[in-house]
Amino acid sequence: MSTNKNQLNVITAADMTAAQLDLDADVVIIGSGAGGGINAYELAKAGKKVVVLEAGPYVPSEKFTEMMAVSMATLYEGEGAQSNTDGDITVLQGRCVGGSTVVNAALCFRTPDYYLKKWGKEFGLTNLTPEVMLPYFEKVEENLGITEVKGHETSVGAEYIKKGMKALDIPLGLARRNIRDCAMTGFCFAGCKTDRKQSMMVTYLPWACNHGAVIYADTRVTKINTQNGAASGVNAEVVDPKTGKVKTRMSVKAPIVVLAAGPTGSPLLLQQSGLANSSGQVGKNFACHPSLSVTAMFDKKLNDFHGATHSLFDDSHTLPDDGGWIQLNAVQDPVEASFMAEPGTGKPYVRYMQNYPNSTRLITLIHDKNVGEVTLENGYKEIRYQVDDEDFEAMKKGLKDNARILFASGAKYLYLPTSDKQRINSVDEIDSVIDALENQPARYRYTSFHPQGTCRMGADKRKTVVNPYGETHDIKRLYVVDASLLPTSIGYNPSETVYALASYIADHINEANPS
Amino acid sequence: MSQINNQRRQFLKLATAISATVMSCSSMQVMAGILTDDNKMDATEQAVFNKMLAISLPTEGSNLVDPATLPVISTIEGALLAGMPHHIRKGLNQGIHYFNQSAEKAFGKRFTKLSDEEATKFVDQWAASDVAPHRALAMGIKKLTVLAYWAIPNTWAPLGYDGPVSEKWGLAKRGITPEPQA
Numbered sequence: 001m002s003t004n005k006n007q008l009n010v011i012t013a014a015d016m017t018a019a020q021l022d023l024d025a026d027v028v029i030i031g032s033g034a035g036g037g038i039n040a041y042e043l044a045k046a047g048k049k050v051v052v053l054e055a056g057p058y059v060p061s062e063k064f065t066e067m068m069a070v071s072m073a074t075l076y077e078g079e080g081a082q083s084n085t086d087g088d089i090t091v092l093q094g095r096c097v098g099g100s101t102v103v104n105a106a107l108c109f110r111t112p113d114y115y116l117k118k119w120g121k122e123f124g125l126t127n128l129t130p131e132v133m134l135p136y137f138e139k140v141e142e143n144l145g146i147t148e149v150k151g152h153e154t155s156v157g158a159e160y161i162k163k164g165m166k167a168l169d170i171p172l173g174l175a176r177r178n179i180r181d182c183a184m185t186g187f188c189f190a191g192c193k194t195d196r197k198q199s200m201m202v203t204y205l206p207w208a209c210n211h212g213a214v215i216y217a218d219t220r221v222t223k224i225n226t227q228n229g230a231a232s233g234v235n236a237e238v239v240d241p242k243t244g245k246v247k248t249r250m251s252v253k254a255p256i257v258v259l260a261a262g263p264t265g266s267p268l269l270l271q272q273s274g275l276a277n278s279s280g281q282v283g284k285n286f287a288c289h290p291s292l293s294v295t296a297m298f299d300k301k302l303n304d305f306h307g308a309t310h311s312l313f314d315d316s317h318t319l320p321d322d323g324g325w326i327q328l329n330a331v332q333d334p335v336e337a338s339f340m341a342e343p344g345t346g347k348p349y350v351r352y353m354q355n356y357p358n359s360t361r362l363i364t365l366i367h368d369k370n371v372g373e374v375t376l377e378n379g380y381k382e383i384r385y386q387v388d389d390e391d392f393e394a395m396k397k398g399l400k401d402n403a404r405i406l407f408a409s410g411a412k413y414l415y416l417p418t419s420d421k422q423r424i425n426s427v428d429e430i431d432s433v434i435d436a437l438e439n440q441p442a443r444y445r446y447t448s449f450h451p452q453g454t455c456r457m458g459a460d461k462r463k464t465v466v467n468p469y470g471e472t473h474d475i476k477r478l479y480v481v482d483a484s485l486l487p488t489s490i491g492y493n494p495s496e497t498v499y500a501l502a503s504y505i506a507d508h509i510n511e512a513n514p515s
Numbered sequence: 516m517s518q519i520n521n522q523r524r525q526f527l528k529l530a531t532a533i534s535a536t537v538m539s540c541s542s543m544q545v546m547a548g549i550l551t552d553d554n555k556m557d558a559t560e561q562a563v564f565n566k567m568l569a570i571s572l573p574t575e576g577s578n579l580v581d582p583a584t585l586p587v588i589s590t591i592e593g594a595l596l597a598g599m600p601h602h603i604r605k606g607l608n609q610g611i612h613y614f615n616q617s618a619e620k621a622f623g624k625r626f627t628k629l630s631d632e633e634a635t636k637f638v639d640q641w642a643a644s645d646v647a648p649h650r651a652l653a654m655g656i657k658k659l660t661v662l663a664y665w666a667i668p669n670t671w672a673p674l675g676y677d678g679p680v681s682e683k684w685g686l687a688k689r690g691i692t693p694e695p696q697a
Contacts, residue, residue, distance in 0.1 A: 006691050028647045062688070066679035069666035075593070087651060143695055183644035195679040195689040207694040305676055337666040341644060345599045346570055346634045349661070350577050356674050380602065419650040442651035451538050 002273070008201070009209040010058045010097060013218035013240045016248040023236075025051040026515070028234050028254040029270065030221045031097020034495060036260030038140075038303045040208035040215075043258075047515035050213040051252055051270040052205070052236070055243050056095035056216035061201065063275030064191035071190035075103050080263070084372070084385045086371025089148075089446040090289055091383060093262050097217050098201035100262070104449065105188045105309045106177040106197050106332070108263045109492040114319050123409030123487040133500055140499040144178035144198040155307025157360030158329045160298070162312060164409030173313035174346045178495075186331040188309035193341070211268035219250065222259055224273040226269045231257035233384045236454040238428065256477045256513055260502075265483045267374050267379060270465075272285035276472035279289065281465050285456050287489035288448035290387055291365035294393065295341040296403050296411035301357040307331055317401065318491045324367040324391070325406065326396030328493060332361050334373030338464050340445060341415035343423070352415075354502055364398035366391055367491030370453045387446070392439035399437075417445035449492050455484035469512075470505030477513065480504050554604055555594050560611050566661045578603045578673040585586055590663045591695040601672055614641075614652045 015122055015468060026048035029036045036052060044050040046145045072080030077095040084091065094100035116133060119125040124165065140146065154162075175505030178198040195202045205215060223235045232255060234296070238248040259266045267283035270276050301465055317323030332340070334356055339454055343352035387395070403414055407427045416422040416433070419442060424433050437443075457480075458464030459471035481502045483494055492496060558566070565588060618626040622633050623641070628679045629637060641653035664670060671678055680686075 004692060006689075008573045023529045028614060067666075067668070069662075086647075087655070145692070160611075173580060179693070183681070183684070185684075185686075188682075193679075194686045195686075195691070198692060202689075205689045210694055290653060301675070303675060306680060332672055335665050338661045342654070345638045345642075345657065346573050346631075349571055350574060350579060353665075353674070354577055354579065356676070377580055378602075420639070440647060441652065442647040443585050445654075 005152050006009060008058075008097070008215065009213070010215045010217055010251050012058050013062065013238050013247050016225055018236050018248055021248050021250045022151065023051055023250065023252045023396065025049045025252055025254040026167065026257060027256040028053065028252040029258040029260060030234065030435060031055075031099060031260035031262060031482065032097050032205060032215060032362040033094060033134065033200060033260060033262060033325060033482065034101050034498045037101065037204035037482075038098065038499060038502040039215045039258050039481050039506045039509070040424060041204040041211070042503065043256075043509060044208045045211040045212035046083070046510045048256075050208060050211075050216040050507045051220045051254070052208070052213060052237055053221055053252070054097050054099075054215060054217045055220040055265070056097065057100075058097040058215075058393060059191070061191060061193055061195050064187065064193040065188045065252075066190050066193055067298050068190050070331050071103065075191055077262075077264070077334075082201070082383070084383045086386060086441040087443060088442045089385065089387075089448050091264070091288060091451050092449045093264065093451060096499065097215060097459070098205065098263065100198040102191050102201055103189055104495060106179050106491070107310050107498040108144075108176045108178055108329070110306075111490060111497040112319065115488065115490050118477075119487050123457065123464065125457060125468050128504070133504070136500040136503045137496065138297065140496065140503055144203060145180040145501065146178045146496065148174050148176050148178055149182075149308055149311045153184060153308045154311045155184075155186065155304055155329070155331050156302045157304035157331060158312045159361060160263045160302065160409040161329050161362060161405060164405045165312075165314060168329055168405060168410040170314050170405065171313050171316060172503065174385065174499070175308070175311050175313060177308075177310070182308060184307045186306040186309055186333075206271045221261070221269060222272070224259070224269060224275055224453055226275065226475055226478070229474075231255065231478040247364055256509065257344065257479070258509070259455075259478065259480045260482045262482050263454045264374050264381060264383065266480055266482055267454040268376055271376055274312050276455075276465055276474045276478060279462055279465060281456055283454050284455040285370035285375040285451045286374050286383065286451065287368045287370045287486075288372065288385060289365050289450040289452075289489060289491070290362050290391070290395070290446045290448055292408060292417050292444060292446060293332075293340050293361045293363045294399065294417070295337070295359050295361050295415040296406040296409065297355055297413050297415070298358045298360070299412050301359055304331055304360045314358070314401070314405070315492070317398065318367065320491070323397055324491060325401070326365050326395040327398070327402055328363045328365060330363055330492040332359075340417055342418055342421050344421045348421075364402045366395050366398060367489050370394050370456075370488060374454050385452075386441060387439060389439050396437055400430055400434050403427075403434070404463065419443050419445075450483070451491075452489060452494055454485040455480045456487050457485040458487055470501070471508075479505060479509060524626065526622070532547075551589055553601070554597055557590075557608065559615055559627070561610065563587060563611050563615050564591060564660055566627050566629075566634055567656055570631050570638065571657055571661050574630070580670050581675060585664065585667050585669060587660070587663045587667070590667060591659065592661070594666075601626060610654065614656060642659070
């Protein structure tokens with residue numbers, strides 16, 4: 001069925017009147033982010049009746065505020081407060097129709113061949129060769145308008161950093177982003193108010209609705225159901241966001257269940273349902289690409305407020321053998337700047353914020369080991385993860401590179417994102433200040449934009465949760481299509497990897513389950 | 516040893532509660548939930564936040580907006596505490612009380628009774644402490660306070676920051692992208 005209205009067909013808690021709603025579908029998809037959106041479209045287009053259940057709200061883009069503070073509260077998991085158990089890593093994920101694709105920086109990288117080969121060798125994913133994946137990358141790049149930034153798509157801070165990279169003979173990495181006609185507001189993290197970022201909300205989800213898919217927002221799945229070792233549907237609750245109370249209980253009977261609730265939500269739902277965990281690996285192997293942001297202060301106003309959120313990177317050390325870190329520039333609003341450095345309490349802090357217009361930042365993000373775990377404890381989500389000691393050493397090397405680039409860009413002094421004042425006043429101080437840093441909890445102001453790895457994909461059912469085609473080893477027709485799949489962290493923003501893997505798995509679902 | 520470990524674990528729980536709630540304070544009043552009696556600040560918490568605000572943003576002599584003229588404390592309460600899960604709210608309350616009382620050891624007075632100079636020194640000492648929960652509490656309470664201040668748009672003008680721009684710039688909505696045709 002093709003209605004071809006090219007609009008979202010979203011039902012929210014406000015639309016619900018019945019206490020109980022029972023639906024039948026060919027496919028129920030849990031989550032409407034990258035994996036869920038792409039599968040909704042590809043499966044609906046193939047003639048399947050698709051129902052998408054999204055735990056977060058539907059916030060149309062005209063209601064985006066371009067204020068990070070408000071956006072955190074409306075569009076992010078846990079109102080932006082999701083963190084690891086130690087509380088020193090903020091783990092950011094979208095929680096709204098469109099998921100993280102609504103609030104990410106739109107930065108796209110193809111999965112490096114290095115990892116596809118590694119996954120083949122170490123996890124038996126010999127099906128995911130660079131040759132097999134190439135058409136999937138090309139397809140999502142075409143559909144989402146993924147292109148390299150044009151000359152004007154930059155920011156004041158990026159232009160300074162570019163000079164620094166050139167002075168140090170560092171190859172300029174020009175960002176590839178899923179944005180069409182970027183207006184350079186710099187509000188990617190707050191949602192694109194004018195729909196230039198090609199999130200699921202303006203691409204795959206409405207396209208899925210053209211083929212009959214229906215999206216239920218405010219709807220959290222409580223249990224995945226099975227029958228005779230195969231998926232059979234889900235139970236869910238539609239929650240009134242104004243009261244937090246359940247308005248409607250829902251059941252969806254469907255022979256195919258696609259799990260796309262994200263790397264914290266998907267493993268928890270499997271744990272709650274008591275499913276797909278014969279390996280004991282559900283929720284384990286959590287990685288998150290911890291990042292630290294170095295604040296550079298200049299002796300003149302940069303007003304680095306708007307522009308392309310990210311436009312420039314240095315990936316000359318991103319593969320593990322080269323160091324395992326990447327540098328990314330980013331614009332920053334005063335709310336973020338207010339806690340990204342510690343200049344000292346009182347007058348030093350006032351001076352620091354007065355000089356906010358003179359600042360820019362460069363982010364160091366590391367490829368990390370899969371040493372964490374997501375569990376439910378006393379009914380509450382726990383993300384048990386501490387930065388590994390070896391990974392911290394990679395972070396230190398990355399921070400040194402970061403600092404050298406910023407000084408070469410013209411910075412007069414730098415603040416490291418630490419609990420206490422850590423200021424670097426010159427190139428000569430870089431090594432001594434950073435060498436003294438120790439890997440300690442609650443010492444650094446980490447942010448993670450890339451949780452991953454909690455329903456690891458692989459051929460060996462004793463060591464992984466999902467088979468090489470996205471289906472759980474234990475339960476037939478129960479598929480996982482989000483960043484939970486990644487067997488290892490990849491050091492680069494994983495969004496295009498998820499887009500491509502989700503497309504690949506959708507093709508497999510359609511082949512294995514003809515309409 | 517196990518007692519020390521238990522204490523450390525308790526500290527970590529408190530620290531976690533503080534840190535985990537910090538980002539929530541970014542929710543401004545427009546997003547405030549229903550503030551139940553259980554979630555309201557007690558008198559000690561109000562005093563701690565007021566003291567932290569006073570020492571973190573001594574704006575006299577600068578062009579920044581005087582925090583005393585802004586609803587910073589009510590933003591913390593109305594946006595952060597409202598709707599906070601019970602276990603987090605309880606841990607936050609315990610952490611703030613612990614922080615307040617701990618100043619007695621170093622300065623002979625509770626944090627709220629310290630002079631601004633002493634309070635500033637206490638916060639900076641804890642931020643540099645070898646004890647992880649001390650770092651977490653100092654960083655967390657301060658972060659929470661300054662975030663609530665900067666989340667109020669009135670504070671941006673002295674920085675020259677212009678805030679939301681799409682409407683100001685007259686940007687047209689691009690709308691939903693047409694479905695690819697086979």
